[in-house]
Amino acid sequence: TDLINPEDFTELVFKQFLSHLCPRPEVNDIFELLDVMLKPYLTRQQMSTFINKTQRDARLNYFLFKPLQPEQIQNLIVKYEPAKINSHKGHISPEGLMWYLSGPENNLLFPDRLTVYQDMTQPLPHYFINSSHNTYLTAGQFSGISSPEMYRQVLLAGCRCLELDCWKGRPPDEEPIITHGFTMTTEILFKDVIEAIAESAFKTSQYPVILSFENHVDSPQELMGKILIKNKKNRVTNQNSQVGQRRKSIVQDQTESIQTGENVEEQCEVEEESENVDQEEEEEQELKKNESDEGTAGQEVRAYEEMSSLVNYIQPVKFESFEAAKEKNKSYIISSFTETKALDLLVKFPIDFVEYNKRQMSRIYPKGTRVDSSNYMPHVFWNTGCQMVALNFQTADLPMQLNNSFFEFNGRSGYILKHELLRRLEKTFDPFTADRIDVVVSNTVSILIISGQFLSDRNSRFYVEVELFGLHHDPKRKYRTKLNTEQNSINPQWKDEETFVFEKILVPELTSIRIAIYDDSGRFIGHKILPVTALQTGYRHIGLRNETNQQLTMPSLFVHIEVKDYVPDTWADLTKALADPIEFVCTLNKQSAQVTSAEDDQSVPEEKTQMLESGDGAMDTSEPCSK
Known part of the structure; x- marks a missing residue:
């Protein structure tokens, strides 16, 4: 019969079944390495040595992470040894050791890293932020299907930066839609996207959601609800706004102008600038030059001033130079780069790019020629401190796998605190260095x-x-x-x-x-x-x-x-001496005794030679052979 009474299929029966189905001879090899194969078990003392030496991480501080005590070892033996007669004696068999190695005490990763363990009170530029590109697409960039469900899925996966391309809908209602402009991708309703975001924004993480918003509608203010917008427009205005909502989403636009921003703790003013004809012509030429990398982004129109008045927290600006960014020195400023532009800056000015990301934020997005929604390797830009490395979440390639794994930690909050090399202004870091790095233990x-x-x-x-x-x-x-x-x-x-x-x-x-x-x-x-x-x-x-x-x-x-x-x-001997001074001194004494013994052995034939040359003891030449 295929039916098994659950009462008969106990945990012990399951373990026995699994042991017969999948034998583990490699566990016996561990016993051989511990030199205990003469007895088919480990004693409590041998188990203690195995746990506190073989399984213990050398990087752990001895005083903060104490080795397990005998009573703790005994509790583990009782927990995992299937034969009670062994556990009462403080013995554990190969089968018991196998179950111990499969238990939660032997997690592959430090368990605390899966919770929110990092300082979450640093300025926003000090974090890597889980970011997506063209979030609404389910497939390719030019003929793919758009779906509100993608916003739910990426938010539930821990993503914190989403992208919305908002356009005026078809007449007569002209209800705003989300689509990839100037392509054959399908359209979805803007309100459906906002509902999906509101439903799933804080299911996985309670930390801020950033919306990268491209606005192409006349009056979307009444549709935005509790969403705060950061986008760009042709002219810069000085805006001061306050937010009364408890939960907020920050929206970022990718158009190519400047708009006001507001810091988390204090409002900031931005100087007015006027766009002259020369600047427009220069931008038009640059747009044509980079069209293949930027895709349709360069063709999209600028945001309307009514939408821009809602901007808070983040101010997007067009990147000019590292020197200009250093002069502004505003932490709420962000610039967007295609992967090719960012890689070019990284290769030519690696240290400058790192310093730039210490003071303000950068967003990297895939080049326009990735019509199949493939991704670039994100760690290249993480190594430079780029905060928002946006990927196509619909493509499960190696770069996306790296991204998923990277943001799985720190409680899946979507925020990972950058290394101090990428945060502290007094430290200089070159991502292409091959030398020892200050404040870092390799x-x-x-x-x-x-x-x-x-x-x-x-x-x-x-x-x-x-x-x-x-x-x-x-x-x-x-x-x-x-x-x-x-x-x-x-x-x-x-x-x-x-x-x-x-x-x-x-x-x-x-x-x-x-x-x-x-x-x-x-x-x-x-x-x-x-x-x-x-x-x-x-x-x-x-x-x-x-x-x-x-x-x-x-x-x-x-x-x-x-x-x-x-x-x-060259430092190996010194390290051993510092780690265990007593053992190191004993080893030196043994080596010294061996050298002394070897010197004594060499002195005997020398004395015999001198005696033969002087004629003394000539009759005793056979004496060494008889000894």
């Missing part, structure tokens, strides 16, 4: 792929790729295992596989490691992207995700990870 990460569990519904051979995404001069970026020897999707093993070492990761806070698994035909099975600073040392299970960052039910990898501070070879 890391070394070692990863050994051991086995897999329930990887596929069909037998196959598999290989694993381990790739690093960080600064330009970080160590070797990609490793790959061999195919496992047998066709086995239940518990494939990688025997005699080398450990993958990333020796000198310059800024761990800006680095992630992607572990992906494929079958022998190259078919993607699953992956996981791991921030270096959140990784825990030891034997760990990696639950795999699909392309859209959804957790897979069964597939996992079993690995050994070691994360430690990077120490150059």
